[in-house]
Amino acid sequence: MQAEPLFDFPTLVSELNARGVRFLLVGRQALVLHGAPVLSFDYDLWVDGSERPRILHFLLVEKGFESSAGLDDPRPLISVYAGQEKLDLFFHRAVRSLDGVDLDFEATWRDAIEIVDETLPGFRVRIPSLDHMIVLKKLRARNAKDEEDLKYLLAKKTHGADRQSD
Amino acid sequence: MTPREASPGGFLRSLDQLDADEVRALRENLAWFLRFGPVERLRIAARQAQVMRRLQRAHDGVRRAG
Numbered sequence: 432m433q434a435e436p437l438f439d440f441p442t443l444v445s446e447l448n449a450r451g452v453r454f455l456l457v458g459r460q461a462l463v464l465h466g467a468p469v470l471s472f473d474y475d476l477w478v479d480g481s482e483r484p485r486i487l488h489f490l491l492v493e494k495g496f497e498s499s500a501g502l503d504d505p506r507p508l509i510s511v512y513a514g515q516e517k518l519d520l521f522f523h524r525a526v527r528s529l530d531g532v533d534l535d536f537e538a539t540w541r542d543a544i545e546i547v548d549e550t551l552p553g554f555r556v557r558i559p560s561l562d563h564m565i566v567l568k569k570l571r572a573r574n575a576k577d578e579e580d581l582k583y584l585l586a587k588k589t590h591g592a593d594r595q596s597d
Numbered sequence: 598m599t600p601r602e603a604s605p606g607g608f609l610r611s612l613d614q615l616d617a618d619e620v621r622a623l624r625e626n627l628a629w630f631l632r633f634g635p636v637e638r639l640r641i642a643a644r645q646a647q648v649m650r651r652l653q654r655a656h657d658g659v660r661r662a663g
Contacts, residue, residue: 438643439640439643440639440640440643441635441636441639441640460639460642463638463639463642464635464638464639466627466630466631468626468627468630468641468642469642470642470645470646470649471642471646472646472649472650515647515650516643546635547635548634548635548636550634550636550637551636554635554636556635
């Protein structure tokens with residue numbers, strides 16, 4: 432079996448930080464950093480809209496990742512592929528949950544939790560707060576994964592960070 | 598049953614469907630996972646996804662061959 436191309440997301444995070452790109456890690460990978468051992472097949476990044484040219488140039492030109500979108504693509508969601516790995520870039524200024532809660536990038540950024548890990552130089556990433564994670568889980572009709580994620584988030588919000596492992 | 602069908606909620610089935618042994622295993626797994634820092638957690642999650650993709654491809658290959 433052929434090995435999959437080398438891709439290390441934490442290293443990519445450090446590289447984005449070195450370029451000053453302002454983004455939030457959202458979706459299931461953010462849930463992983465909230466402590467849930469869940470499985471995810473892609474990476475969801477909510478990117479400050481003003482960073483679009485910079486992040487697309489970095490990923491598509493400098494890193495050579497693939498995308499059906501070009502550098503000037505104006506769509507709010509762009510998927511980028513690094514071998515088997517998929518990065519979904521969201522450039523929305525704001526979102527609204529199915530139950531009518533509005534959330535904009537700036538508020539989510541402001542209340543986000545910054546995760547730092549000194550084992551990898553330059554690694555720091557912001558993930559939405561628990562409350563904002565819960566809103567973001569309600570943007571679409573929920574599937575089985577979303578339901579489990581929501582259960583975890585609500586349990587963590589109710590019982591605190593370490594109660595899950597009691 | 599495909600690997601994804603076996604684990605619609607990630608690598609776990611619905612929490613409501615777990616028996617006592619599975620709940621204990623889940624707690625041990627979670628305690629193990631929480632020992633790691635952020636970078637390792639992301640790498641563990643990536644390796645799990647890689648394994649699941651390989652299992653899915655192998656399953657698809659067997660189904661085509663069959």
